[in-house]
Amino acid sequence: MKHRMAKWVTERWGENWQYRQEVRFLAYGGFAVLLFFLLLGQLVPQTYEIQIGRLSQETLRSPVQMIDPKATEEARQKAENNVPPQYVRDAAVMESQVKRLDQEFDRIAAVTQDDQLSTQQKAEQLAEVLTLARLDEKDFRQLAKLTPERLNALRSIARSTVIFVLNAGVQEGNAYLQESRAKIQEQVKAFDLTEWEAHLVVELASASIRPNILYDPEATRRLKEEARNQVEPVMIEKGEPLVQAGQLITREVYERLEMVGLVRDPGQSTVYHLAAAGFLVLLLLALAAFLKQYPSPIQKGNKPLLLYLSILLLNAVVLKIFAAFQVLGYPYIGFGAPATLGVMLILLLLGRGLAVFAAIVTAILASVFLNTDSGEVFDFRYGFVTFVSSIASLYVLSQVSQRSAIFKAGLYASTASLLSITAVLFLQPGTSLREWVYAAAFGLAAGLLASILTIGLMPLFEAVFGYLSAVKLIELSNPNQPLLKRLLIEAPGTYHHSMMVANLSEAAAEAIGANGLLAKVGSYYHDVGKMKRPAFFVENQLNQENPHDKISPYLSKTIILAHPYDGVKMLKEAGIPKVIQDFAEQHHGTTLLKYFYHKAKQMADGSEVLEEDYRYPGPKAQTRETAIVGICDSVEAAVRSMTKLDPGRIEQLVRKIIKERLDDGQFDECDLTLKDLERVAEAICERLNGVFHPRIEYPEMQKERKKA
Numbered sequence: 001m002k003h004r005m006a007k008w009v010t011e012r013w014g015e016n017w018q019y020r021q022e023v024r025f026l027a028y029g030g031f032a033v034l035l036f037f038l039l040l041g042q043l044v045p046q047t048y049e050i051q052i053g054r055l056s057q058e059t060l061r062s063p064v065q066m067i068d069p070k071a072t073e074e075a076r077q078k079a080e081n082n083v084p085p086q087y088v089r090d091a092a093v094m095e096s097q098v099k100r101l102d103q104e105f106d107r108i109a110a111v112t113q114d115d116q117l118s119t120q121q122k123a124e125q126l127a128e129v130l131t132l133a134r135l136d137e138k139d140f141r142q143l144a145k146l147t148p149e150r151l152n153a154l155r156s157i158a159r160s161t162v163i164f165v166l167n168a169g170v171q172e173g174n175a176y177l178q179e180s181r182a183k184i185q186e187q188v189k190a191f192d193l194t195e196w197e198a199h200l201v202v203e204l205a206s207a208s209i210r211p212n213i214l215y216d217p218e219a220t221r222r223l224k225e226e227a228r229n230q231v232e233p234v235m236i237e238k239g240e241p242l243v244q245a246g247q248l249i250t251r252e253v254y255e256r257l258e259m260v261g262l263v264r265d266p267g268q269s270t271v272y273h274l275a276a277a278g279f280l281v282l283l284l285l286a287l288a289a290f291l292k293q294y295p296s297p298i299q300k301g302n303k304p305l306l307l308y309l310s311i312l313l314l315n316a317v318v319l320k321i322f323a324a325f326q327v328l329g330y331p332y333i334g335f336g337a338p339a340t341l342g343v344m345l346i347l348l349l350l351g352r353g354l355a356v357f358a359a360i361v362t363a364i365l366a367s368v369f370l371n372t373d374s375g376e377v378f379d380f381r382y383g384f385v386t387f388v389s390s391i392a393s394l395y396v397l398s399q400v401s402q403r404s405a406i407f408k409a410g411l412y413a414s415t416a417s418l419l420s421i422t423a424v425l426f427l428q429p430g431t432s433l434r435e436w437v438y439a440a441a442f443g444l445a446a447g448l449l450a451s452i453l454t455i456g457l458m459p460l461f462e463a464v465f466g467y468l469s470a471v472k473l474i475e476l477s478n479p480n481q482p483l484l485k486r487l488l489i490e491a492p493g494t495y496h497h498s499m500m501v502a503n504l505s506e507a508a509a510e511a512i513g514a515n516g517l518l519a520k521v522g523s524y525y526h527d528v529g530k531m532k533r534p535a536f537f538v539e540n541q542l543n544q545e546n547p548h549d550k551i552s553p554y555l556s557k558t559i560i561l562a563h564p565y566d567g568v569k570m571l572k573e574a575g576i577p578k579v580i581q582d583f584a585e586q587h588h589g590t591t592l593l594k595y596f597y598h599k600a601k602q603m604a605d606g607s608e609v610l611e612e613d614y615r616y617p618g619p620k621a622q623t624r625e626t627a628i629v630g631i632c633d634s635v636e637a638a639v640r641s642m643t644k645l646d647p648g649r650i651e652q653l654v655r656k657i658i659k660e661r662l663d664d665g666q667f668d669e670c671d672l673t674l675k676d677l678e679r680v681a682e683a684i685c686e687r688l689n690g691v692f693h694p695r696i697e698y699p700e701m702q703k704e705r706k707k708a
Helices: 002-013 021-043 069-081 091-112 119-129 137-144 148-168 174-188 195-207 217-230 251-259 268-293 302-327 340-350 352-369 380-397 404-426 433-465 470-476 482-490 492-511 516-525 528-532 553-561 563-573 578-586 594-602 624-640 647-663 674-691 699-707
Strands: 087-089 213-215 241-243
Touching: 021 268, 021 302, 021 352, 069 217, 091 119, 091 137, 091 148, 091 195, 119 137, 137 195, 148 174, 148 195, 174 195, 241 251, 268 352, 302 340, 302 352, 302 433, 340 352, 340 380, 340 404, 340 433, 352 380, 380 404, 380 433, 404 433, 433 470, 470 516, 482 492, 482 516, 482 528, 492 516, 492 624, 492 674, 516 578, 516 624, 528 563, 553 563, 553 594, 563 578, 578 624, 624 647, 624 674, 647 674
Parallel strands: none
Antiparallel strands: 087 213
């Protein structure tokens, strides 16, 4: 199937169809048209010609369940108005007012107990210093005659009276102050006082009274808000008759019909279609802009773009199917749509960044497709649940190590669906336990169904588009793979060299955000071509004679330069995917086989030796991963040949090899930046220093060395 499709595309667009702009535009256009027809039913609702003052031709029922905002606001306003004002007691008032009363009595005592003053002089001074109460000249003369004992008695009575009244509480307002004065008068009657003494105590105590029960606007506002919130929204139920056939359409009826989206404006159908087209254009522009800016395989060719759009369309079809079941009367079945299917496929085939954006697009599509109960264009309950479950599955699959991780991702997606469904449904007024059980059951099934479909469909996409998922890469990394077993037996030195290169490549790739797993697996297979003539490669010679010593440099370079080609041939015959074949073909790029080139020049006897004859045929590395494997391949071979290893020499060697490849143009056709190369160098050095760190010399070894 894959080969027939590739043949048709090649015949139609030529060998370079992957890089032709027309194919890219056609892919986007086809995606938009197909998605438009899938979305049409959701974006263009059924409406009616309705006019105020006319009789309804038929019974119109609400197509959705929704809140009646006008009736709800009226009920909430009524509840708010029923909340009385709230007050709070100010404890500091009593302390301050009793203190003021004491200070007034202190001033009276200071004047009346001055023996050097006459009664008249005392009265005059009291008139000057007393400010609390309104007393007349007669009161001042009487005060001047009071004995200290009687003054203290009056002070005690006034204090206790003020404390009693303030303990009872005094609200703001003249009426409450007059009520407090009456309480003071009533309290004073209980004491054996003369008429003037009672008058004095009442005046001083009344003047000491201040409101201590104060209006609390915040508490009042809070209670009013609580009262509003306790009012259940007035609902327009789905299927509720809004107007009967033959009933007069009043302003109120018209507003309710308009609220649920049943009123058609002139030309509204055209507007809806244009709006639907506009929505898709905006979605497509956002998608195209993201794919153009975000570094991914899509920027390098049309095949990954077709894969990406195909998976998004697959998701749209799945959502459409579940939306159809929901319209047929299966409430909340939309929560059972395995929308995370596409997100998981994209993560496994194209990477995390593209999968996250696919999760956003899928959430938007779910909000539209599954919107069969809401009066709006979007029902973000479904979008929210879809997005949360997608992110949960991505969290697990970002560290996929075996096929069972897909089931684990489905389980995580189901759990996330359950939690998010619970959140969105119980935030919605009127949700019953029965409804929640239905929705939760569908949500739990969605993630598991998505994982099953992912496992079933992934080989199909791998075959059609020639892409490798993380699961497939892990299968290829199994040491029991026939080619790897052969490599271990027939070229053990190359096998262990490849394992070391894989170790370095994985660390370097992950350091720059490249696909570490792909780099590792590519390293396992990059030198399988050496199995054709293993003895001609130094790592397999052990203590044997070097066969290159007996042949010409030209023949030697022919054998060495052939191993990438031999490797690609072996990988093809073994059915290893093209992506892995690229590592065998590209890891040397067009680098120069320096040793045999210089040896040939020394033996040339004046004849010309062409440098291009001693260069690998290429192509140069096309991806960051193949470039990294090429670097690590050279570094590992060079480090193995060093006799003295220390961090400084290792770093010097690594940077020298990278610089030589950079100067030779080996990175011209891949996306490696200078910043990437710096991080690659650091990661390789760190990993090599961990392998070749100094070891402790045991005493027996030291003795043997001294003897020697």
